[in-house]
Amino acid sequence: MPELPETMDAIDPAGPGGPEVLELVRRPVPEPGNDQVLIKVAAAGVNRPDVLQRRGLYPPPPGASTIPGLEVAGGIVDLGNGAAYEMIGQAVCTLVPGGGYAEYVVASAETLLPVPRGLTRVEAAALPETLFTVWTNLFERAFGREGESVLVHGGTSGIGTMAISLGQLFGLNVIVTCGSDEKCRRAEALGAAHAINYRSQDFVDEVRKLTDGRGVDIVLDMVGGDYLPRNLDCLAEEGRHVSIAAQRGPNVEINLVKVMGKRLTLTGSFLRPRSAAFKAMVADELANMVWPFVADGRLRPVIDSTFPLAEAAEAHRRMEAGEHVGKIVLEVR
Structure with a gap:
């Protein structure tokens, strides 16, 4: 496995507020638990719940990271107990209950979807939520x-x-x-x-x-x-x-x-607080019913715009302005 740093860049505001609270900070790289993987994030989708969380109106569910971000794409770089070793290096996208606005994030191994050839990391990050x-x-x-x-x-x-x-x-x-x-x-x-x-x-x-x-x-x-x-x-x-x-x-x-x-x-329904078991069941359905359309190019997300992670505030301003068409995505370099 690749050697991992101890800390990472992340967006983790100290308190609620306007877009200006979304500044880069250093946070410890999270460790995957049982049946979890650690993903080196390439891109993270921006969603309306992220805006509500930033305003203090939608707190993370118990046990979730305070770092916003509910969907990511990237590569698996570490494993928790129960995750298959051959997953290391795989390109995946997935839902997470929080933590997506960062260089690394922990995700359930059972909710992962593979990134097929022809699908960019930005497109992959814009799909799960x-x-x-x-x-x-x-x-x-x-x-x-x-x-x-x-x-x-x-x-x-x-x-x-x-x-x-x-x-x-x-x-x-x-x-x-x-x-x-x-x-x-x-x-x-x-x-x-x-x-x-x-x-x-x-x-x-x-x-x-x-x-x-x-x-x-x-x-x-x-x-x-x-x-x-x-x-x-x-x-x-x-x-x-x-x-x-x-x-x-x-x-x-x-x-x-x-x-x-x-x-x-x-x-x-709400999606974010649902259990990992429920999300794993949905991921399995999507893998069988929908992912073939992604693999053959017939299903692609509509991308409005992309911003570097450090410009998460601008991404939120874009969303709150209401002029976007499709998804706004943060690129993590």
Whole structure:
């Protein structure tokens, strides 16, 4: 095994605040535990939960690193007990409960996905968080199947662009909302069946028109708040509503008569606090059902921009400005 340094560069703010708290510091290189590996990070994805954690609104789960970063790509350089020796040197990408904004990170050996030829480390780092999230919520919780229609808010976000891509691969008709005409055109160019400018159009009326009054089978929602009752108006009978975030607030009032009358299902989930065993199960499903599309080049993340690790603050400013299309990634050199 390669000789490892004792310390590493990392982004580990002392307290909550604006992007300016994201400065490089030195931290000990973590040691892998049982059934874990140590990854030398080449790139780390930037996600909305990282922003919330920086603001002090989304603390790491118990036992997780205080260093932000939920997805990485890189090479395995050390092993804990139970991890197979032949894994040393393998290029992988994976979810982590924290610690991604650093030169090294510990990950569960069972959640790793191989980086196939032709997939860059930046692209690999941009896949796990959105892929795990969309797969578990759109296909497992909402039971999305070929021929169904889906409304996805935030159509040009990392989640939105992944939902469009998976929808194309699995035969879903994906309608998205975006905040500008330009973003609507980008979403349609990426494969969305329709894109609605929520600033100039009423998305409930537009969904009704686009579905001849029937409504969509599924709503994948990261907005919450006052969007939820409007989302229910968009659903067809037997429709399924899946919440994955609550950017406009967690509290909402809904009309239960609509839920009962259309026999709707309301569900949702968090990914980060789920167990390593659950994430390993999802990784296995993705390896069988989705990773062949990655290996043959048919599934690639949409990359908006990249920043050096030392410029994590600029990456967060880019995300908070809301102008990005696809994923923002930190490169670790």
